[in-house]
Amino acid sequence: MSATPITRFAPSPTGLLHRGHAFSALAAWDLARALNGMFLLRIEDIDSTRCRPEFELQLKEDLQWLGLIWPEPVRRQSEHLSEYQQAAEQLLERGLLYPCFCTRRDIQREIAAAGGAPHGAEGPLYPGTCRQISQTEVSRRMKSGEQYALRLNLKRARAAVSAELTWTDLRRGRQIANPECLGDVVLVRKDIGCSYHLCVVFDDALQGITHISRGEDLFEATHLHRLLQALLDLPVPVYSHHPLLHDATGKRLAKRDGAESLMVLRQQGLQPEELRRQLIPGSCGDS
Numbered sequence: 001m002s003a004t005p006i007t008r009f010a011p012s013p014t015g016l017l018h019r020g021h022a023f024s025a026l027a028a029w030d031l032a033r034a035l036n037g038m039f040l041l042r043i044e045d046i047d048s049t050r051c052r053p054e055f056e057l058q059l060k061e062d063l064q065w066l067g068l069i070w071p072e073p074v075r076r077q078s079e080h081l082s083e084y085q086q087a088a089e090q091l092l093e094r095g096l097l098y099p100c101f102c103t104r105r106d107i108q109r110e111i112a113a114a115g116g117a118p119h120g121a122e123g124p125l126y127p128g129t130c131r132q133i134s135q136t137e138v139s140r141r142m143k144s145g146e147q148y149a150l151r152l153n154l155k156r157a158r159a160a161v162s163a164e165l166t167w168t169d170l171r172r173g174r175q176i177a178n179p180e181c182l183g184d185v186v187l188v189r190k191d192i193g194c195s196y197h198l199c200v201v202f203d204d205a206l207q208g209i210t211h212i213s214r215g216e217d218l219f220e221a222t223h224l225h226r227l228l229q230a231l232l233d234l235p236v237p238v239y240s241h242h243p244l245l246h247d248a249t250g251k252r253l254a255k256r257d258g259a260e261s262l263m264v265l266r267q268q269g270l271q272p273e274e275l276r277r278q279l280i281p282g283s284c285g286d287s
Contacts, residue, residue: 005037016261125183150188
């Protein structure tokens with residue numbers, strides 16, 4: 001792990017940044033400053049159907065308006081897909097991944113037929129339908145050109161790691177990993193050949209990230225990320241999962257719900273120092 005503390009903000013350019021993004025970026029920035037470390041920007045743009053160059057340009061402008069700076073060049077995940085695929089290949093060769101031919105409808109139908117499924121952090125857990133398919137059947141379906149994802153065989157992955165998996169969370173203390181809360185997650189999507197979970201773990205290690213500041217909505221994902229770090233022999237950062245911002249109705253701020261963007265707030269004349277004071281009470285506003 002890097003001797004210099006390093007944090008990062010890693011947005012996906014699928015829309016305009018809002019107050020929630022600003023809070024998360026400032027949390028990572030302030031943590032880097034408190035540690036006398038470095039702040040990195042990473043663009044997580046593996047989803048080519050939703051990510052747009054104009055959103056990337058705008059988010060950089062918004063972050064600079066907030067007073068944040070970072071070294072160039074910025075890592076863009078879409079330029080490194082082969083690296084993530086190589087990491088997935090390591091897991092596949094060890095028998096820790098299996099092909100999944102299921103569509104979302106297939107999974108919903110399977111769960112309904114079973115009368116329900118155990119719930120994890122992100123909803124009903126995958127029922128393991130394709131984990132039971134014979135190798136002969138897998139080969140036949142692959143040869144026929146049927147599309148498939150690659151899922152983590154959680155039971156085998158757990159068996160491959162003998163030590164107890166823990167991490168340090170600056171807000172919650174020592175944590176024991178429980179990746180069962182996510183089940184057999186997809187690590188290689190059908191459409192892009194990788195996934196958020198695999199890419200973020202790989203990149204954080206590659207870039208020497210020592211401290212990860214992110215929203216508490218990703219707390220459960222850290223259980224899985226800790227397992228992937230162990231499987232890929234990667235260093236373990238310190239984590240800090242901060243609270244999420246909500247609107248006046250108590251609903252979490254989100255792009256898809258049309259949360260007021262930083263671009264609009266800037267056009268309305270809001271100054272970065274005032275936004276910082278709104279987001280972080282007691283802040284001096286000096287970025």
